[in-house]
Amino acid sequence: MEATAHIDFIAAAYAAAVIVVGVLVAWVTLDYRAQRRTLADLESQGFARRPSLRGDGAIGAATGTSKQPAKEQA
Amino acid sequence: MPLIDLANPSRFLKLADSTIPWLSGLTVLAFAFGIEQAMLAPEDYQQGATVKIMFLHVPSAWLGMLAWGVMTVAALGTLVWRHPLADVTAKAAAPIGAAFTLLCLITGSLWGRPEWGTYWVWDARLTSELILFLLYLAVIALWHTVDDPSRAARAAAILTLVGAIDLPIVKFSVDWWNTLHQGSSVFRIGGSTIDPSILTPLLTMAGAFTLLFVTLLVAAMRNEILRRRVRTLHLLQASAVS
Amino acid sequence: MRPLAAILVRDMRIAVRVGGGALMGVLFFLVVVALTPFAVGPDLALLKRIGPAILWLAALLASLLALDRLFASDHEDGSLDLILTGHAPLELVVAMKGLAHWLTTGLPLVIVAPLIGLFLNIDAPAEGALVLTLLVGTPALTFIGLIGAAISVTLRRGGLLLAIIVLPLTVPVLIFGVAAANAAITGPVPFGTPFTILCALTLMSVVVGPFAAAAALRQEIE
Numbered sequence: 001m002e003a004t005a006h007i008d009f010i011a012a013a014y015a016a017a018v019i020v021v022g023v024l025v026a027w028v029t030l031d032y033r034a035q036r037r038t039l040a041d042l043e044s045q046g047f048a049r050r051p052s053l054r055g056d057g058a059i060g061a062a063t064g065t066s067k068q069p070a071k072e073q074a
Numbered sequence: 075m076p077l078i079d080l081a082n083p084s085r086f087l088k089l090a091d092s093t094i095p096w097l098s099g100l101t102v103l104a105f106a107f108g109i110e111q112a113m114l115a116p117e118d119y120q121q122g123a124t125v126k127i128m129f130l131h132v133p134s135a136w137l138g139m140l141a142w143g144v145m146t147v148a149a150l151g152t153l154v155w156r157h158p159l160a161d162v163t164a165k166a167a168a169p170i171g172a173a174f175t176l177l178c179l180i181t182g183s184l185w186g187r188p189e190w191g192t193y194w195v196w197d198a199r200l201t202s203e204l205i206l207f208l209l210y211l212a213v214i215a216l217w218h219t220v221d222d223p224s225r226a227a228r229a230a231a232i233l234t235l236v237g238a239i240d241l242p243i244v245k246f247s248v249d250w251w252n253t254l255h256q257g258s259s260v261f262r263i264g265g266s267t268i269d270p271s272i273l274t275p276l277l278t279m280a281g282a283f284t285l286l287f288v289t290l291l292v293a294a295m296r297n298e299i300l301r302r303r304v305r306t307l308h309l310l311q312a313s314a315v316s
Numbered sequence: 317m318r319p320l321a322a323i324l325v326r327d328m329r330i331a332v333r334v335g336g337g338a339l340m341g342v343l344f345f346l347v348v349v350a351l352t353p354f355a356v357g358p359d360l361a362l363l364k365r366i367g368p369a370i371l372w373l374a375a376l377l378a379s380l381l382a383l384d385r386l387f388a389s390d391h392e393d394g395s396l397d398l399i400l401t402g403h404a405p406l407e408l409v410v411a412m413k414g415l416a417h418w419l420t421t422g423l424p425l426v427i428v429a430p431l432i433g434l435f436l437n438i439d440a441p442a443e444g445a446l447v448l449t450l451l452v453g454t455p456a457l458t459f460i461g462l463i464g465a466a467i468s469v470t471l472r473r474g475g476l477l478l479a480i481i482v483l484p485l486t487v488p489v490l491i492f493g494v495a496a497a498n499a500a501i502t503g504p505v506p507f508g509t510p511f512t513i514l515c516a517l518t519l520m521s522v523v524v525g526p527f528a529a530a531a532a533l534r535q536e537i538e
């Protein structure tokens with residue numbers, strides 16, 4: 001009866017939820033992997049984060065403000 | 075120099091790495107429990123089985139608003155304390171909030187089709203939800219237009235705060251606009267009071283959605299912190315080459 | 317007071333001289349309204365019914381026009397830095413710039429609105445109410461727009477972003493502007509109710525707009 005008449009809408013709603021949540025989860029995981037990979041690549045090329053903190057003039061020049069490096073390093 | 079600002083994101087990364095598996099597990103459990111309860115819930119005497127859409131619709135509406143609340147608090151953190159973690163929180167929350175608002179709109183129109191006979195009406199609730207969605211898109215567009223992350227954070231923070239002032243006004247004016255044009259009796263959602271047999275699964279699902287939101291937020295914040303590190307290293311690389 | 321008056325005069329001069337956008341807004345307003353009958357058909361009864369809505373939408377779009385240059389041109393030629401380091405409170409300076417923008421784009425719209433109302437078959441008493449709502453409501457559009465203009469000041473393609481940011485925020489103004497105009501023409505609701513709320517919205521945006529815009533400018537420029 002009525003339940004069967006509207007079952008497709010219920011299914012569609014749950015499917016939409018699965019898709020939206022799935023896209024979010026995929027975005028978060030794929031993004032995480034991509035960032036980790038790039039980070040590893042850069043670090044293997046010798047661009048370590050910590051040592052460069054001392055002489056950060058280069059980053060300051062690149063971003064254009066003096067306050068930047070402290071936050072960027074975060 | 076506030077050393078704590080340097081330390082906090084790193085500490086957050088560690089915290090995120092250790093809590094994300096737990097949060098994910100809890101979310102899955104909560105959803106298993108919530109969906110089971112939702113399936114067992116009795117049918118509404120008026121609406122039949124379509125009331126089951128409510129278990130998705132109402133929690134996603136609530137999260138769409140919660141995300142803006144998180145962004146508002148983060149905006150204060152950005153503007154008042156200049157805390158980098160606040161920038162990260164605000165940026166990570168925006169797409170998640172937009173997604174839940176979209177889900178709310180989709181499930182709402184799928185619920186509306188059998189109940190009201192149309193996918194969309196310019197009803198007060200629907201309209202203010204749509205505007206919330208548009209504002210999320212505006213904030214995301216702003217994040218993607220400004221290249222410098224901390225400058226983007228401050229611009230987005232101001233837009234978020236203005237939006238937080240404007241959203242209640244939009245809500246209230248849209249309610250008003252609706253009553254001007256059509257009687258409020260036609261599109262009343264849910265009927266009278268909610269029975270416990272419906273309320274319990276609804277609250278369980280709301281809890282599950284909130285856990286999902288927290289998990290996604292923490293994970294997206296972790297990504298954002300990593301993205302900023304990548305950006306710094308890229309700048310370093312560029313300056314080393316030149 | 318003198319620096320504020322100087323800024324008002326300067327901004328108005330910039331707007332009306334060659335290259336300024338003052339008349340552009342009115343022309344745009346005319347063109348948008350003139351296009352509507354082609355889109356919906358020349359049905360006078362229908363035009364009469366949707367006339368206020370068309371005028372309000374056109375006013376909303378027209379008030380966006382000069383906004384993206386409001387702070388951006390000052391930022392490019394360096395005068396914004398002078399303003400920021402000057403003694404006059406930034407909030408008041410921003411409010412003055414908003415006033416200048418309204419006087420050069422909002423007010424001309426209000427002045428030509430009766431003429432355009434004729435094209436849309438709106439009769440005299442309703443015309444008066446409609447013009448009144450525009451007179452009261454367009455400052456709100458300008459002052460909400462200030463926020464978007466300040467946020468997008470340093471962006472190269474700020475214009476589009478500006479529209480995306482500002483338009484959702486102007487929904488309440490649009491609702492009550494059109495509601496008041498319609499109430500005067502047809503509605504059972506008295507004109508006063510939505511009109512007073514429209515006034516309240518304008519007053520609120522006059523307060524919130526300059527503060528938010530000034531905060532945005534300080535954040536962006538420093």
